[in-house]
Amino acid sequence: MSLYRSAAWLAKGLREYTKSGYESAAKDFDPDDLEVQVPGRAFLVTGGNSGIGKATATEIAKRGGTVHLVCRDQSRAEGAKGEIIRESGNQNIFLHILDLSDPKKIWKFAETFKQEHTLNVLINNAGCMVNKRELTEDGLEKNFATNTLGVYILTTALIPVLEKAHDPRVITVSSGGMLVQKLSISDLQSERTAFNGTMVYAQNKRQQVVLTERWAQQHPAIHFSSMHPGWVDTPAVRQSMPGFHARLKDRLRSAAQGADTVLWLALSSAAPLQPSGQFFQDRKPVPTHLPLARTSSLPAEEEKLMEVLGELAQRFK
Numbered sequence: 059m060s061l062y063r064s065a066a067w068l069a070k071g072l073r074e075y076t077k078s079g080y081e082s083a084a085k086d087f088d089p090d091d092l093e094v095q096v097p098g099r100a101f102l103v104t105g106g107n108s109g110i111g112k113a114t115a116t117e118i119a120k121r122g123g124t125v126h127l128v129c130r131d132q133s134r135a136e137g138a139k140g141e142i143i144r145e146s147g148n149q150n151i152f153l154h155i156l157d158l159s160d161p162k163k164i165w166k167f168a169e170t171f172k173q174e175h176t177l178n179v180l181i182n183n184a185g186c187m188v189n190k191r192e193l194t195e196d197g198l199e200k201n202f203a204t205n206t207l208g209v210y211i212l213t214t215a216l217i218p219v220l221e222k223a224h225d226p227r228v229i230t231v232s233s234g235g236m237l238v239q240k241l242s243i244s245d246l247q248s249e250r251t252a253f254n255g256t257m258v259y260a261q262n263k264r265q266q267v268v269l270t271e272r273w274a275q276q277h278p279a280i281h282f283s284s285m286h287p288g289w290v291d292t293p294a295v296r297q298s299m300p301g302f303h304a305r306l307k308d309r310l311r312s313a314a315q316g317a318d319t320v321l322w323l324a325l326s327s328a329a330p331l332q333p334s335g336q337f338f339q340d341r342k343p344v345p346t347h348l349p350l351a352r353t354s355s356l357p358a359e360e361e362k363l364m365e366v367l368g369e370l371a372q373r374f375k
C-alpha cells in the first residue's frame with residue numbers, strides 16, 4: 059500500500075470514523091427515518107450475535123421485524139437470541155447455525171431457507187480479519203472465504219427469494235479500510251506475497267464494494283448498498299487490531315452508532331430513493347476512492363472478479 063493512501067486514510071478516519079465523527083454527522087440525520095414499524099418484513103443478519111450485527115438485529119426486533127440470525131457458534135448465538143428477545147419483546151427471532159467460510163454449507167443453508175422462509179432484507183454483516191494465513195477445510199484462505207466468497211454465495215443463492223419479496227434490499231457491511239486497496243484478483247488466496255491480514259481484509263472489503271455495484275446493475279428489482287460503520291468498539295477490533303484498539307479506545311464508536319447506517323439502509327423509506335449499488339457512511343453515499351489514490355479499477359477487472367467468483371462458487375454447489 060502506498061504511504062500516501064495510508065496517511066490520507068488515517069487522517070480521514072480520525073476526522074470521520076470516530077465517535078465524534080458520528081456525533082457531528084448525526085446532526086444532519088432525520089430522526090423520523092428510523093421511526094418505523096416493520097411487522098411482516100423478514101431480515102437475515104449474518105454475525106447477528108455480536109457487535110454491529112447484534113445491535114442491528116436488536117433494533118429491527120424492537121420494530122417488530124422477523125429476524126433470522128445466521129451465526130457460527132451455537133452457544134454465543136443462543137445467548138444473543140435470548141438477549142434480543144428479552145430486550146425487544148419480539149418472539150420472531152430465528153437462529154441458523156452456519157459457518158460463512160464453508161461454501162458448501164452456505165449453498166445448502168440457502169436451499170433450505172428458500173423453501174421455508176420469505177426474505178425482504180439480507181444484511182451481510184459477518185466478517186473477520188485473520189492475521190495469519192489460515193486455510194479452511196476446502197483449502198480457501200480464511201478471510202477471503204468468509205468476507206468475499208461467503209458473501210458472494212449467500213447473496214447469489216438468496217437473490218431468487220429476495221426478488222419475490224416487496225421492497226427487497228441487500229446491505230453489505232464493508233469497511234472504509236477498503237479505500238487503501240485497488241481491486242486485485244490476481245491472488246485471491248493470498249499465496250504469492252508476504253501475508254498481511256489487514257491488507258487482505260481491506261482487499262476483501264474492496265471486493266464487497268465492487269460486488270455491490272455489479273449486483274445493482276444485474277438485479278434492478280433489489281436495492282443493494284455497501285457501507286462503512288466507522289471505527290467501532292467490538293470484539294473483532296479488540297482481537298484482530300489490539301494496538302489500534304488500545305490507541306483509539308475512547309474515541310471508538312459504540313455498536314449502536316456503528317449499526318445506525320445499517321439500520322437506516324435496512325429500514326428507512328429514504329434509503330431506496332437513493333440509486334442502488336452505492337457505498338454509504340453515516341446515512342450518506344460517499345466516494346469509493348480517496349482523491350489521487352489511483353484505486354479505480356477497469357470494468358473488465360470487475361467483470362473478471364464476478365466471473366472468477368462465479369466459477370469458484372459453482373465448484374462447491
Ligand SMILES: NC(=O)c1ccc[n+]([C@@H]2O[C@H](COP(=O)([O-])OP(=O)(O)OC[C@H]3O[C@@H](n4cnc5c(N)ncnc54)[C@H](OP(=O)(O)O)[C@@H]3O)[C@@H](O)[C@H]2O)c1
Pocket residue numbers: 104105106107108109110111128129130131134156157158159182183184185186204231232233234286287288289290291292293294295
Ligand atoms: N468494528 C469496526 O470498527 C468495523 C469497521 C469496519 C467494518 N467492520 C465490519 O463490521 C462487521 C461486523 O463486525 P464487528 O465489528 O461488529 O465485530 P464482531 O462483534 O466481532 O462481529 C463479527 C461477527 O461476524 C461473525 N463471524 C465471523 N466469521 C464468521 C464465520 N466464518 N461464519 C459466521 N459468522 C462469522 C462473528 O461470529 P463469532 O461471534 O462467532 O466470532 C460475529 O458474530 C464485519 O464485517 C466487520 O468487518 C467493523
